[in-house]
Amino acid sequence: MPYLVETDPRFTNQKQWLGSDYMQQALAGNGDTTLKRLGDGYYEQRLIREQVVALTGQRYLDGYTSDEEQFKALMDQGITFGKQYALKSGVALTPEQMALLTGDIVWLVNTTVKMPDGSLQSVLVPQVYAKVKPGDIDGSGALLAGNNVSIKLNGDLFNSGTLNGRRVLQLDADNITNRAGTLTGDDVRLNARNDINNIGGIIQGDSSLQAMAGRDINATTTLADAQSVSGDNRFSRTTIDSVSGIYVQGDDGRLTLHSGRDITLSGAQVVASGERGEVQLVAGRDIQLNDVTTAWRDNLVWDADNALSQSQSSSTGSEVTGKGSVTLSAGNDLSARGALLSSGAALNLGAGNNVTLAAGENSQTLDERHKVTGSSGWLSKTTTRTQDNVSRQTAQGSELNGDSVGITAGNDLTLRGSSVAGSGDVALRAGNDLRIDTQDEYNSEQHLKQEKKSGLMSSGGIGFSYGTQSVKTTDTGADITRAGSTVGSVNGDLTLRAGDNLTVNGSDLIAGQDMALSGKNVAITAAENQSRQTHVVEQKTSGLTLALSGTAGSALNSVVQATQDAKSAGSSRLQALQGVKAALSGVQAGQAARLDAAQGNDPANNNTVGVSLSYGSQSSKSTQRSEQTTAQGSSLTAGRDLSITAREGDLNAVGSQLKAGNDVALSASRDLNLVSAENTSLLEGKNESKGGTVGVGIGVGSGGWGISVSASVNKGKGSESGNGTTHSETTVDAGNSLILNSGRDTTLTGAQVSRRHGYRRYRPQPDPHLRAGQRPLRLKTAERQRRGQLHLRLYERLRQRQPQQGQDAQQLRLRGGADGHLCRQRWV
Missing domain, CATH: 1.20.5 (Single alpha-helices involved in coiled-coils or other helix-helix interfaces)
Structure with a gap:
């Protein structure tokens, strides 16, 4: 018998089942010998069926509807592949040969089986080699698969495995939760009477994906926390564990999310990757595109005086992209934080109330301290302490781009530190206020260094000192910078229209063609960057000094x-x-x-050479503080015409640049003001010092020897202050004509207007008010020093010597008066 296992013909209704002898006969021309098979045709087809389910999770491979049809087709493809590469029956394919497969095949593999009598026999077994396809089982959980999978429940559906419908996957339940699971199919339909929750899972369709919830749709990327401890050292990590993804892959794929209340994406991806794939998000209430934060922190401790702590956090925003059109529509509010919204065609955002597009936050911190002690000579040591603290926070703006872009808000539309870019036309419209604004970024630093010397030290000549010296330097700084927004069109028009106030603050607007801005009141303003620095130096010295004198x-x-x-x-x-x-x-x-x-031998001649011993201390401290504000103007650039209209109020341009390749028209129902922005600087400094010494000395000269006693004290302080203001002017530059039109006053203060061709026109007549804006720099200094000295000399006969002529201790100082002139002052 050509096989070991034979099926009872009564069980198979006397049917002749196709077996692998069909394949052996076809390969006989390759020189293959006919070997015994494991089982007959029925048994082999059962083996093939089990292997297909185990490999793919499907009853049949794509395109087949019966076991025999599938078995024959796979053997035919195996015969073709075997002849093409001159393969021998019974030998399993190598990884290199499997890599050459272009489709699914069956190949006969030699296997050793144990007979009932204990003997071993070699037989041929049909083996399926299937190319992996998306949605095939991967051993990561339970599997429910079929060509058409439909599940309808009166309660909740919870999945953490794989639900795979090769053609259709349809799920109906009160709540649908996919936690780290997979829902796939050519056509995926999810219908929840309450909520749909995709928590770190994958929902994927080929031709279409439609998810409808009576209440909310939530897609949340999950995070994983890890910590480790080694002695006093601690390490922590927060990383992305599983991305929440909702995908459609077909060229004409359509992805739709529809909720009765809210759609919330947290670090999630909603992507139609096909050439014309479309995405549509519709919420009865709010659409929120949130970010998730990954982070790490390291704390290293060597000892109490040496340690390092550093950390970093990063924002990962949500993503809604499609190569076709992308539409987001919210009945109430639409908000995005560090998000990416991209379309290969039209990108449209709309909300019945507010649209807010903001930036996510990235941060870094550093806290490091060290202490080093070493010898700096005989009987002396030096100790150096350093400490550095740094904290930074930067903005990661939301990014919107498309062939054309339209954003509409029934109430307010706000853009902060983000960008909107289109190849064609870009239009932003708000029923109330429209604001293109900045996002704050922060930086603060503190650096400290203290060096202390103690013990025996050189006094600078022939002598030495024993005491301590310390110098401590502290530098601190803090900056606030404004990350501006950018809104523009590469080849089309840019339109911004507000029902009430239109504000552009510290940001850029760019149009390849025309730019039109309109609001009841329009303000083109400069944001203010701020910077503060402080430098402090403290010095202290004390000790005994033995030195050569006379x-x-x-x-x-x-x-x-x-x-x-x-x-x-x-x-x-x-x-x-x-x-x-x-x-x-x-x-x-x-x-x-x-x-x-x-x-x-004059008795007074007793101090030609001597030795003095003194004790003294001296301390000083100087502090310098500076502050600056810098205007970051807005910039409006149009390839053709630029028009700005304040329909019912004022048009104000502050420290900004307006430029058009063709015409510029600025119009205000009331006042038109083109003014400069202020840059300010402030400098303050103060210093103080105090100290004193007492000493005794012995001197020798040709007149004998003598003893001297001395004492001195000093104290001083000073200050300086200055402030100044400069201006960043507003400029208006037209390639052709320039029109400034106001219902009341037109004022230019620290502004320039120019046109290269055409004409310049001001309304109303006469010409507008023209003023320059500049303030002087002011500087004030003051210094005051006091010193006192006492000297007493004793001779051999311990008599006090009277001076031969009067002597006055004098000191000449220069100080700054209130008007800045220098004054001379003498202390006697």
Whole structure:
């Protein structure tokens, strides 16, 4: 018998079932020998059926409706493939050979089976090799599949596996929830009497996908949190776990989401990827296109003084795209945050109330501190502390683009830090206010460095000090910048119309052809960027100093100091200059010694050379603070004509640029104002210092020896302040004619209007008010210093010496008066 397993003919109604002997006979010309098969035709067809279901989740492969038809077609394709590549029956296909497949086939594979008596026998078994298609089972959950799958429930439907209708998938229930599952078919129809929830799952159609909910449709991309701890170190991650996707792939595919109340997408994708694929979202109430936030944070701790903490968060917006038309319609509000809406044809957004297109937020933080201690010489050490704190927040705007773009709001239309771009015409219309605005971005930094030296240190000449020195520098800064919006058409017209107020603030409008703006009141304004910086330096010194003193000793100190400076000088010329200084100091030391010899035994001549010991402390602090505001004007550029009309009120252009290749027409029912925007700067500084020393010295000269006691104190403070204002002018540039038309006044303050050809016309006559806008820079400084000194000398006979002539301690300072003139002041 040519096979091991034979089916009882009574069970098969005496039918002769097609078997793989058909394939063996066709391949006999390849030199293949006829081997025993595992089973007869009926048994083999059952094996094929089981393999197809296991591989694809379908009863039949595409195009087949019976087992025998499918078996024969697969064997025919296997025969063709085997002859093409000279394959031998019984040998399984290699991965390289499987990669050559262009369709599904059956191939005979040699398998060893164990007989009832324990013996082994080799037989041929038909093996299905099927090309993977979208929707085939992948082992990720339960499977329900068929050509047409229809499920109707009185309650809720929950899916986390695969529902696959090769032709039609139709689901009807109170609530439909697809959590990390897959719903696929050529034609997918979802009907929920309440809600449809797609949570990290895939809903995919080929020709069409229609989802209708009596209440809400929610599509939410899920996030995964992970944390790890190692000692004092902590790490955390928030990443996208599963994208919520609703897709149609056919060239003429149509994707429709329709809800009685709200449609909410959170980091989700709604995509018609076919060449003419269309997308339509219709909500009885609100459409919300939200973002989700991924993040990471690292906290590294080495010890109490050394640590690093940094983090980052990123916005992932929702996506609604189609190569055909894309339409979003909300009965109430339509909002988007960091979203992408794209159409290869017409992109249309409409809301009965408000349309708000805003930016998502990305952020970064850094907090780092370190402490380093080391030796800086014999019996001394240096400790350096640093700390850096940085925080940044940037905008990730919503992006809308299409061949043509239309946005309509029954009430307000607001665009913040986002873009709208079209190849053809672009039109934005609002029943009330239309505002093209900016999104705030923030940056703040603080950097601290403190260096402290303690122990034995050089005093600068022949001597040393024992004490502490510290310098602490702190720099802080904070910026607020405005990320403007961009609205434009590459080759078409740009139209903005507001039922009430139209405002363009710190943003750009661009039209390849004509640009027309209209509102009861129109304002083209400049946004304000802000910046603040503070620089603080604090110094403290205290300790004992032992140094060479006296007239000759001081000169020798200068020689040593100048020699050290010469060695550390950077260039050869600077080294030469320091060398000259050292030589002159040596000359002075020699002169002091000769003067001492000349004076002989005069008792007052007792301080030619000596040693002084003093204790002192000194501290100072200086602070500088600056603030700036910078105008970020709006820019309107039209390839042909530019017209701006305030139908019932004023037209104001502040610090902005208006330009047209052809005509410019500015018209206001009341006032027309073209004015400049202000840029301001503020500088404030103050410094203060205080300190004192007490000391004792022993000096020796040709007149004997003496003891001196000294004390000194000082205290000072100063300040500076300044402010200034500059202006960014408004410019109007027309390639042809320029018309300024107002029902009342036309005012130009810090503005320029020009046209290259044609004419310039002002209404009403006479010419408008023209004023320049500029303010002066003001600077004010003040400085005040006080010092006091006391010197007492004792001789061999401990007598106080009276000075031969009066001496006054004098100090000359320059200070700024209230009017900025310099005044001389003397302290006696």
